[in-house]
Every structure is written in structure tokens, then in C-alpha cells.
Amino acid sequence: MAEKGKKVMVTVRKAPHGSIYVQESIEVMFIFATYEMDLSVVFLDDGVLALQAGQDTKDLGIKGFMASLGALVDWEVTKVYVDRQSLKDRGIPEDAIIAIGKDDDSGAPIRPTVLDSAEVAAMMTEQHSIVSF
Secondary structure (H helix, E strand, O other), X not given: XXXXXXXXXXXXXXXOOOOOHHHHHHHHHHHHXXXXXXXXXXXXXXXXXXXXXXXXXXXXXXXXOHHHHOOOXXXXXXXXXEEHHHHHHOOXXXXXXXXXXXXXXXXXXXXXXXXXXXXXXXHHHOOXXXXXX
């Protein structure tokens, strides 16, 4: 069994379509959340494409993942980050990324925190384990 408080980071680097990496990463996030690990999630490279609203996987014949991403906060997965440069390189405005839940008090959407690449790298050095997708 995983040690409580162990720092684990999930990195999502692959594009959301054409593979099951994003869906698998979400399932792993939920599994880690059940073990009460100190979980953080970072979307990098083409993984940031998973944070764009309005994606429909029906015609691709794969399970949709948008509802799961929108419920991360409900599973107490709150340390969710996105790399600023990856967004910029793909022409995605920071204010266009999807919400990962709603604030219980205000009902306001909670979005991933946008970080510079140096901040992401620093966080990586603090982890006990990093699982990449």
C-alpha cells in the first residue's frame, strides 16, 4: 500500500486524441486520490490540449474524459497545474482552459494553476515519484 503523504506527480504530455493516455492518466489520478497521497498533476507539451473545452470523442470511438477532468476537485485532486509555455506554443489562451471543479462556497469555477516551466521543474525535484503519460 502507498505511504500516506508520499509526493506523487502525474504528468500528462500526450495529445488527448489518437491514444488513451489522457483517459488512463485520469483513472490513475483517481486511484492515487483514494490512497490519500500528496498528488499533483501537470499538463505539459501536447497534454495541454486536453484542457480545451468542447472536445467530443464520440466519433473516435473512445470514452470521453471531459466530465472526469471537470470533477477532479470533487476527488480532492486540487494540485492541478499547466505549463504556460506549452499553452503559448499551442495558441491556447490561459483563460480558455477548462475548469476542474467548482468552489463549494461561491460556485466559481476552479481552473488549473498556470506555471512557468522553471516552477514546474522545481516541483518535479520535490516528488517521490513521477508517473508520465
